[in-house]
Amino acid sequence: MRAGLLLALLAAAAPAAAHEAAPAARPAPAVAPALPEPGTYELPPITRVADARLLDEQGAPAPLLGLEPGQLAFVSFVYTHCADAGGCPLALATLQRLDRLVAADPALRGRVRLVTVSFDPARDTPEVMRALRERMRPAGDWRFRTAPDAPAIAPVLAAFGQDALPLVDASGRESGVLRHLLKVFLVDDAGAIRNIYSADFLSAELLAVDARTVLMDARHAAVEAP
């Protein structure tokens, strides 16, 4: 199976990606808003999603979320043929950085899961998702999911409100490009979406602060108590 365009791009960028965990390797943003203190603000449930049965990188049935009490997940939907710099590559770069932050943080490690799901199952087979995993080299709990076919992933996309529209060319033929707005979803152990991030405000550090904020909720504290 031919690897997707995104994988090829990421492979070409391997030296840069290898430094991704080092903050100094990133270009300084023109303006860096200060991060809020965890627990000083609210992230009320926006909507709820049910867990779903998908396929893991080995092609075996696996849950989308599979969260234990007191855990949460950052769910992102991508496709490996994506060539939009503000889309899947941005999401994966941010998630890779978040993965490193979580793995290095005792308060988050084991409680925060990353789930990356393809909305292009026809091309993103389990084998392709395995290649993506190998490229991302997770340091923590980062899972990769696809589906047997497009109808199998459609209800999951609908539940999350993730668009993915095949673009057609002037003659009506599919172009292979899937138009989508980049979104990353923070989901708690009750299936409540607690925040949704877009390309304009996607920062691994902020996601980590939000994770701490959700985990500091009384409900989760109770789960944690002996």
Place this chain on the structure above:
Amino acid sequence: MPRRPASVRALPPAVRVAVALGLALPLALAAGAARADEPCQSPYLPKIVGQEDFLYVWTLGIEGLGDGSDKLVTVSVNPARPDYGKVVSSVSVGGRHEAHHGGFTDDRRQLWLGGLDTSEIFVFDVASDPARPKLVKRIGDFVEASGGAVGPHTHYPLPGRMLISALSNREGTGRTALVEYSNDGRHVRTTWMPEGAEYGYDVRVNANLNRMLTTSFTGRNNYMRPLPELMADAEAMKQFGNTVVLWDAHTRKPLQVFEVPGAPLEVRWALQPGHHYAFTTTALTARLWGFFRKDDGTFEAVDLAPIGDPAKTPLPVDISLSSDDRFLFVSTFNDGMVRVFDVSNPRAPRVVHEQQIGRQVNMVSQSWDGKRVYFTSSLLSQWDKTGEDDEQFLRAYDWDGRTLTPRFSIDFRAESLGRPHIMNFGSEAFYQGRVAAVAAGGAVGGE
């Protein structure tokens, strides 16, 4: 208009990350994916950067005219269509709710339209058939679910939810709140305006800066009262907002309150990289204000210029900033004029064009490319002019950077429609997945 070339340092975060990863930018930018980027509305909304096909006009019903109800009127605005300049559909919501503002959900599939009087919100599906939107939901719990906010005004899409600035409360005064709903129509949270800055009107987010600005108007007791009667009531005329609030957008916490006298209404963030400022205009005092980010990250409010002759109360009511941050269109209700400011130097705006649009004018919306500008006439059912001056129209113009050339006009009285208010752009290509609709600039919408 072409977007200004940007240095890598000034690029938005998405592109900076791509640079860090060594991704092929020319390929990426040509790929045609819809990115969250926008001229006058939310940065989270995909844009129509080319020729729009439709204007969705939220229209107040007039008793005795047609069915007398508020309605969503869809107008063909693409010159390539045979029905150009004509009403192509109209959907009544039943009853008069003080139709006013509304906005798309972040996927641009639904258009939410609010009623300032009844606080009801009408949700239209604009994706299934963009020429014929369908009313698919009514949200009737706004007051109850929000804990007493009244008058849903700006409907501002955030990822997966709608941020709505209210105008009033159950008592009808100006103390009000920001109310959030999920895209499926469930209340998420209410954030009351801070003490000392209780009034509300517009809300706009600068996602890159993590900052949000809110402005202030007046409560239901005033906005549903006949204007001559209101203006004769000195006490009531004191009940208008004089504040603009800067917020931390992520935490919804107020950071700064600015004194901006005279009901600052619509607010717009500049759009170009490195342009860390916003504009508003004050209705009662007719001034143009700017909000500028300082080196320490805080903002300052600056009284920039008069709009017309403030002594004549021209009543600036709407503004539209071009996507290249060059032109700011300001419509003034009382004199029916539009004034175009060149805001290339945002601290020294200068009027470069003035033109009469009608006997009264309210909303002004321009296309992403800045070539087409649309106006509607109605402010509020109780504040519109009377007699012959109560013109009700949609007027379309071409803008060449110097003057506005009329293209078509629709008389909303003659068509038995009502009082046209806010306009939102529609596109057939966007929902059909045609690459041509999104390739230029990687965006697909806009007002």
